[in-house]
Amino acid sequence: MTSIISTLVEAWQELRINKVRILLALLGVALSVAALTSVVGLGSLVREGIKAQSERDGGRVATLTLSVNGPSTPDAEKLEKAYEGIQQRYGITTSTHVGRTQAGFQFPRGVTAVNMTIVDIGYGIIHRVPLTQGTWFAADDEQRLAPAVVVSEAFYNQAGRPNLATNPRVSIPGDQPATALIIGVVPDTYPDTPPAAFILTKAAAMTGMKPDMTEFKLWVGEEQANALTAAITADLQSQFPGYYAQAQRVDFAAWGDPLGPAQWIVGGVAGLVLLLGAVGMLNISMVTVRYRVREIGIRRSFGATAGRIFVGVMMESVVATAVAGLAGVMLAVAVVKNPWIESKVAPGLTEFPAFPIEAALLGFGAAVLVGALAGAIPALVAVRVKVIDAIRF
Amino acid sequence: MDTSNSQETLVSLRSVTRSVTLPDEKQLHILRGIDLEVLSGDHIAIVGRSGCGKSTLLNLLGLLDVPTSGELEFMGQPAQRLSSNARARLRGSTVGFVFQQFNLLPGRSALDNVITPLFYAKGKDFWRRRELAMDMLDRVGLSARANTMPNMLSGGEQQRVAIARALVRRPRLILADEPTGALDVETGQAVMALLDTVATETAAALVTITHDTNVAALARACYRLDSGVLSPLARAEAGAHS
Ligand SMILES: Nc1ncnc2c1ncn2[C@@H]1O[C@H](COP(=O)(O)OP(=O)(O)O)[C@@H](O)[C@H]1O
Ligand SMILES: [Mg+2]
Numbered sequence: 001m002t003s004i005i006s007t008l009v010e011a012w013q014e015l016r017i018n019k020v021r022i023l024l025a026l027l028g029v030a031l032s033v034a035a036l037t038s039v040v041g042l043g044s045l046v047r048e049g050i051k052a053q054s055e056r057d058g059g060r061v062a063t064l065t066l067s068v069n070g071p072s073t074p075d076a077e078k079l080e081k082a083y084e085g086i087q088q089r090y091g092i093t094t095s096t097h098v099g100r101t102q103a104g105f106q107f108p109r110g111v112t113a114v115n116m117t118i119v120d121i122g123y124g125i126i127h128r129v130p131l132t133q134g135t136w137f138a139a140d141d142e143q144r145l146a147p148a149v150v151v152s153e154a155f156y157n158q159a160g161r162p163n164l165a166t167n168p169r170v171s172i173p174g175d176q177p178a179t180a181l182i183i184g185v186v187p188d189t190y191p192d193t194p195p196a197a198f199i200l201t202k203a204a205a206m207t208g209m210k211p212d213m214t215e216f217k218l219w220v221g222e223e224q225a226n227a228l229t230a231a232i233t234a235d236l237q238s239q240f241p242g243y244y245a246q247a248q249r250v251d252f253a254a255w256g257d258p259l260g261p262a263q264w265i266v267g268g269v270a271g272l273v274l275l276l277g278a279v280g281m282l283n284i285s286m287v288t289v290r291y292r293v294r295e296i297g298i299r300r301s302f303g304a305t306a307g308r309i310f311v312g313v314m315m316e317s318v319v320a321t322a323v324a325g326l327a328g329v330m331l332a333v334a335v336v337k338n339p340w341i342e343s344k345v346a347p348g349l350t351e352f353p354a355f356p357i358e359a360a361l362l363g364f365g366a367a368v369l370v371g372a373l374a375g376a377i378p379a380l381v382a383v384r385v386k387v388i389d390a391i392r393f
Numbered sequence: 394m395d396t397s398n399s400q401e402t403l404v405s406l407r408s409v410t411r412s413v414t415l416p417d418e419k420q421l422h423i424l425r426g427i428d429l430e431v432l433s434g435d436h437i438a439i440v441g442r443s444g445c446g447k448s449t450l451l452n453l454l455g456l457l458d459v460p461t462s463g464e465l466e467f468m469g470q471p472a473q474r475l476s477s478n479a480r481a482r483l484r485g486s487t488v489g490f491v492f493q494q495f496n497l498l499p500g501r502s503a504l505d506n507v508i509t510p511l512f513y514a515k516g517k518d519f520w521r522r523r524e525l526a527m528d529m530l531d532r533v534g535l536s537a538r539a540n541t542m543p544n545m546l547s548g549g550e551q552q553r554v555a556i557a558r559a560l561v562r563r564p565r566l567i568l569a570d571e572p573t574g575a576l577d578v579e580t581g582q583a584v585m586a587l588l589d590t591v592a593t594e595t596a597a598a599l600v601t602i603t604h605d606t607n608v609a610a611l612a613r614a615c616y617r618l619d620s621g622v623l624s625p626l627a628r629a630e631a632g633a634h635s
Contacts, residue, residue, distance in 0.1 A: 002515060
């Protein structure tokens with residue numbers, strides 16, 4: 001115990017003696033650690049942003065869409081039966097129809113076309129829809145006479161940002177006029193998107209909205225995704241002979257990591273810079289050791305063991321790069337958590353994730369490793385110093 | 394020589410030789426059959442011409458080196474059978490070196506220099522390192538210069554710091570290799586007197602290498618090393634040289 005502490009204290013003293021030289025090498029280490037950590041940190045931020053975005057677009061892991069195509073449009077009722085059967089047979093509890101159409105809404109400044117997404121309750125789960133106000137559809141919303149809508153920020157603005165607690169309504173003129181109840185607000189995906197709203201399948205039918213095309217999505221566990229895709233495709237195919245039936249993964253994980261290659265390249269460059277830092281550090285430690293051969297001899301004459309000398313020289317390097325690594329990591333956190341950078345890097349996120357701990361650990365670990373590598377060689381040299389030759393005049 | 398039974402043998406050498414292989418494959422026999430006993434509390438002087446093997450002998454006494462042949466027992470343990478780590482630890486706890494060129498660590502204050510050996514000490518001594526080092530500096534009369542760098546100290550002062558450093562772990566054996574060699578005569582005498590006094594106070598054995606016969610006269614036993622052979626020097630003879 002004491003020997004560990006005394007080694008550390010000694011190493012710290014040695015560093016203070018050789019300040020300036022070491023400081024320059026350490027600057028390189030700190031900067032490359034900052035680069036490496038920032039790359040990993042920013043990468044994970046971008047990935048979070050893309051993930052949130054694609055969950056809203058495609059669905060979360062693992063989402064399947066079912067489709068049946070052929071010479072003629074398959075019978076809608078038969079299709080619904082088939083979908084229901086599949087959910088029962090494979091024990092799938094979360095599913096949704098997704099249809100798109102447009103509908104005119106009466107806003108204070110006139111009637112405006114709104115992009116409608118016709119969905120089931122399950123859509124909220126499958127796409128992890130974030131709400132800035134109010135709630136997503138619940139079971140009792142299906143029974144309402146006035147159709148419930150969850151609207152986009154742009155829609156909400158056009159409607160004059162009414163207080164949701166007052167059950168604000170918007171009328172839908174059209175062929176089958178109705179009055180919709182706004183129950184929730186979701187953020188816009190991009191700035192300046194036209195107004196949009198979600199409506200449940202039944203309510204859409206009641207107001208005469210007909211989707212141009214309907215998808216059917218299922219949410220399944222990631223582990224079974226591939227097996228289920230094959231099984232459901234076969235199942236569906238057997239029910240629609242002569243048609244082309246397919247179940248297909250559409251969530252973003254199915255496409256692999258979109259950032260992988262870019263991050264590897266930038267990370268590799270940072271790693272190279274770190275290697276250069278290590279070589280600089282090694283160079284300085286070597287010079288320092290050569291210049292200290294006599295000093296090492298003196299220390300050995302006062303009872304320092306070879307192991308102690310080895311660890312001592314190595315610790316100097318490790319203590320130094322650890323401090324540099326810490327500084328580098330702090331710099332990286334300052335960069336990645338900068339609000340301006342965050343909003344530019346991941347515009348799709350409403351809430352930014354905490355700085356990834358694994359990026360910080362990676363940066364710090366790399367710094368310590370560099371210190372150990374750069375310290376090991378001079379430490380070996382130091383151990384080989386012949387005491388009697390070193391202190392001979 | 395006082396060899397009363399209360400004295401314990403610190404180091405004993407029997408027919409010890411030390412030779413080295415030169416680059417041209419020839420053997421250089423530096424020490425040839427040395428017999429020597431260093432008892433606790435002894436003050437021994439070894440005189441001899443430059444290059445006769447004095448430092449080589451001192452390195453053997455301080456476990457920095459091992460004999461080529463013969464037997465060297467350090468506190469009852471055969472040196473040849475001790476691992477280099479065991480020798481380092483034994484050296485740290487029992488031996489203190491004083492060198493001709495002082496060998497202070499540059500860039501570190503007098504106090505830090507005296508602290509150095511305590512980095513290799515166990516528990517209590519390490520934690521009390523400042524206190525112990527200040528104490529020792531006080532003994533050599535340099536507590537006022539504790540924070541001074543070695544290059545700001547005179548030769549005599551540097552050697553006093555070196556003495557404090559050699560003594561800070563309370564070694565039972567002090568090995569001084571021409572401690573006055575780099576000092577003027579007067580300063581050398583003062584330093585030698587100090588070394589002798591401090592060694593006596595701490596009941597340590599002192600082996601001094603010197604070619605100054607005045608210094609040799611201070612010791613209780615005197616030897617001459619000539620071409621690798623050690624022979625006792627009669628007191629009268631030592632005195633006669635001065
Ligand atoms: N490792 C070595 N290799 C070659 N020659 C050595 C070595 N060690 C000592 N010598 C030689 O042995 C002789 C005695 O050295 P040393 O003990 O330092 O003498 P002293 O201290 O009495 O002046 C010298 O001639 C020195 O050059
Ligand atoms: Mg010598």
